[in-house]
Amino acid sequence: xxxxxxxxxxxxxxxxxxxxxxxxxxxxxxxxxxxxxxxxxxxxxxxxxxxxxxxxxxxxxxxxxxxxxxxxxxxxxxxxxxxxxxxxxxxxxxxxxxxxxxxxxxxxxxxxxxxxxxxxxxxxxxxxxxxxxxxxxxxxxxxxxxxxxxxxxxxxxxxxxxxxxxxxxxxxxxxxxxxxxxxxxxxxxxxxxxxxxxxxxxxxxxxxxxxxxxxxxxxxxxxxxxxxxxxxxxxxxxxxxxxxxxxxxxxxxxxxxxxxxxxxxxxxxxxxxxxxxxxxxxxxxxxxxxxxxxxxxxxxxxxxxxxxxxxxxxxxxxxxxxxxxxxxxxxxxxxxxxxxxxxxxxxxxxxxxxxxxxxxxxxxxxxxxxxxxxxxxxxxxxxxxxxxxxxxxxxxxxxxxxxxxxxxxxxxxxxxxxxxxxxxxxxxxxxxxx
Numbered sequence: 001x002x003x004x005x006x007x008x009x010x011x012x013x014x015x016x017x018x019x020x021x022x023x024x025x026x027x028x029x030x031x032x033x034x035x036x037x038x039x040x041x042x043x044x045x046x047x048x049x050x051x052x053x054x055x056x057x058x059x060x061x062x063x064x065x066x067x068x069x070x071x072x073x074x075x076x077x078x079x080x081x082x083x084x085x086x087x088x089x090x091x092x093x094x095x096x097x098x099x100x101x102x103x104x105x106x107x108x109x110x111x112x113x114x115x116x117x118x119x120x121x122x123x124x125x126x127x128x129x130x131x132x133x134x135x136x137x138x139x140x141x142x143x144x145x146x147x148x149x150x151x152x153x154x155x156x157x158x159x160x161x162x163x164x165x166x167x168x169x170x171x172x173x174x175x176x177x178x179x180x181x182x183x184x185x186x187x188x189x190x191x192x193x194x195x196x197x198x199x200x201x202x203x204x205x206x207x208x209x210x211x212x213x214x215x216x217x218x219x220x221x222x223x224x225x226x227x228x229x230x231x232x233x234x235x236x237x238x239x240x241x242x243x244x245x246x247x248x249x250x251x252x253x254x255x256x257x258x259x260x261x262x263x264x265x266x267x268x269x270x271x272x273x274x275x276x277x278x279x280x281x282x283x284x285x286x287x288x289x290x291x292x293x294x295x296x297x298x299x300x301x302x303x304x305x306x307x308x309x310x311x312x313x314x315x316x317x318x319x320x321x322x323x324x325x326x327x328x329x330x331x332x333x334x335x336x337x338x339x340x341x342x343x344x345x346x347x348x349x350x351x352x353x354x355x356x357x358x359x360x361x362x363x364x365x366x367x368x369x370x371x372x373x374x375x376x377x378x379x380x381x382x383x384x385x386x387x388x389x390x391x392x393x394x395x396x397x398x399x400x401x402x403x404x405x406x407x408x409x410x411x412x413x414x415x416x417x418x419x420x421x422x423x424x425x426x427x428x429x430x431x432x433x434x
Contacts, residue, residue, distance in 0.1 A: 022087065023087070024040070024086075024087045025087065025088055025089040025090075026089075027089055027090050028086060028087050028088060028089060028090070029043055029085075029086045029087075030043075030086050030087055041086070043086055044086075047079075047082065049116065049119075049120070050075075050078070050116055050120075052113070052115075052116045053071065053075060053113040053116045054071075054113075056112050056113040056115070056116075057112075057113070060112055066110060066111075067111065067113065070107060070110065070111045070113075070114075071111075071113065074103065074107060074111070074114065074117070077103065078100065078103065078117050078120070081096050081099055081100055081103075082100075082120065082124075084096055085097065085124060093124065094125055094126070096124075097120075097121045097122075097124045097125040098121060098125070099121070100117050100118070100120050100121030100124070101117075101118055101121035101122065101125075101143055102121075103117050103121075104116070104117035104118030104119075104120075104121060105118060105146065105147065105150055108147075108150050108151065108154060109150075109154045112156075115164055118143075118147060118164075118168070119164070119167065119168045119171065121143075122140055122143055122144070122168040122169075122171075122172050123168070123171050123172045123175050123176075125139060125140070125143075125172070126139075126172075126176050126179075133176070133180075136172075136176060137173070140168065140169055140172055140173075141169075143168075144164075144165035144168055144169060145165075147164065147165060147168075148161055148165060151164070188316065188317070195276045195279045195280050195283075198276075198279070200272065202272075202275075214254065214257050214258060215254060215258070218250060218251075218253070218254040218257075219254075221247075221250055222247045222250055222251055222254075225243045225244070225246055225247040225250070226243075226244070226247055228240075228243050229241075229243035229244045229247070269298075269301055269302055269305050270293045270296075270301045270304055270305045270308070271292065271293055272305075273305040273308050273309055274288075274290050274293065274308065274326065276309075276312075277308060277309070277312035277326075278290070280312055280313075280316060281312060281315060281316065281324060284316050285322070286315060286316070286319075286321050286322060286323065286324055286341070287322070287323050287324070288312075288324045288325070288326065289323075289324070289325050289326070290325070290326035290327070291326075291327065291328060293328055294328055294330055294335070296335060296386065297386070297387060299364070300335065300364055300384055300386070303360050303361070303363065303364045303384070304337050304382065304384070306357075306360050307337070307339075307357045307360055307361060307368075307380075307382055308326065308337070308339065310353045310354075310356060310357050311339045311357070311380050312324075312339075313353065314353050314354075314378075315341050315343065318343075318347075319341045319343030319344060319345075319377070319378060320343050320344050321341035321342050321343030321344075321377065322342055322343075323341065323342045324339070324340065324341040324342075325338075325339070325340045325341075326338070326339050326340075327340075330386075333385055333386045333388060334383055334384070334385060334386070335383070335384050335385075335386055336381065336382065336383050337381075337382045338379060338380070338381045338382070339379070339380045339382075340377060340378070340379040340380075341377045341378055342376075342377045343377050343378060344374065344375065344377075345372045345373050345374045345375055345376050345377050345378050346372060346373075346374035346375075347370060347372035347378055348372075350370075354370065357380070361382055361384065364384045364385075365384065365385055366382060366383050366384030366385065367382070367383050368380065368381070368382050369381045
């Protein structure tokens with residue numbers, strides 16, 4: 001039995017027409033805030049600028065009855081227009097901004113506080129990001145020329161006639177440049193996530209193909225030989241034992257091939273990051289050259305992959321480069337990675353990116369050196385020590401003869417090292433890391 005909620009009747013329900021008006025469009029400013037994790041109405045903080053509506057009379061004729069009535073009538077209309085602009089699709093935003101401009105210009109002869117409405121309309125005119133910046137600049141010039149004409153006709157002081165258009169132009173340009181930069185940052189982040197997703201998908205497909213090619217035929221062969229030995233167990237024990245021995249040899253060979261494949265898979269994180277960096281830089285018309293990475297322990301490989309990711313991001317955002325290079329070099333127990341570009345250089349202080357890179361390299365007990373000469377590009381050189389090998393264990397020889405157990409003894413099973421051991425530095429020698 002379902003018991004009705006006694007508090008349900010106390011929950012206010014908005015009328016359908018009002019809830020539909022308050023529902024943000026998919027490309028509205030409120031929807032953008034929600035997608036980026038910000039509060040839905042975070043842009044409402046800009047309404048603090050409307051404090052000038054209530055401060056303007058202090059510098060003019062005072063708080064007259066006309067000012068009170070015009071404020072009571074116009075300010076709610078302005079708030080409705082601004083709220084609608086945040087909820088409406090971007091293509092409708094210019095019309096709402098022009099409505100603010102028209103209201104401010106229409107009230108100009110009797111209501112100087114309407115100048116705030118005019119400035120709001122000028123600043124939010126290009127909130128839709130439709131059209132070029134030059135077109136928006138032309139619209140600003142035309143609207144402010146209209147303001148100057150009306151203000152001179154009404155009889156405003158010349159200081160105000162000069163100051164208001166200048167302020168509207170400066171604030172409008174600054175706000176729209178910031179919005180354009182935010183859009184570019186968001187597009188860059190989306191492209192990086194897409195590149196990494198495609199690289200990870202391609203890597204999973206490659207691993208799947210490699211494992212299928214390595215184990216598909218081998219496991220089928222082992223299964224057939226074991227089935228044959230089971231059928232021959234009573235009729236021909238010697239033939240059955242021979243089939244089991246051959247199945248053991250095939251399994252050992254497959255194990256060696258899997259070990260070699262695991263070494264390649266462990267190096268794939270850095271290889272995938274190199275491929276993702278190339279795709280990311282190519283999208284920004286920066287060509288990246290790099291050799292295949294050498295085998296290395298998985299901890300070092302993951303750390304270098306993160307350093308490479310941050311360096312590629314810095315090249316896209318700040319370097320203004322046309323070419324980039326990545327190089328690897330191993331000298332004894334020291335592994336070096338160098339990332340170089342031909343951009344503008346001139347890096348003087350560490351930002352968040354370089355600080356994070358230094359922390360990751362320090363966690364590997366390595367060093368990071370940044371060389372950035374203005375006009376000659378930037379070079380990030382990383383050196384990390386490789387762990388020392390204590391002993392080398394040769395791979396098992398699949399051709400060695402098998403030893404048959406004596407009657408009454410259990411068969412000897414030769415222990416195989418775990419696949420989770422340290423990665424191979426030399427594919428032919430398995431290195432055990434202490």
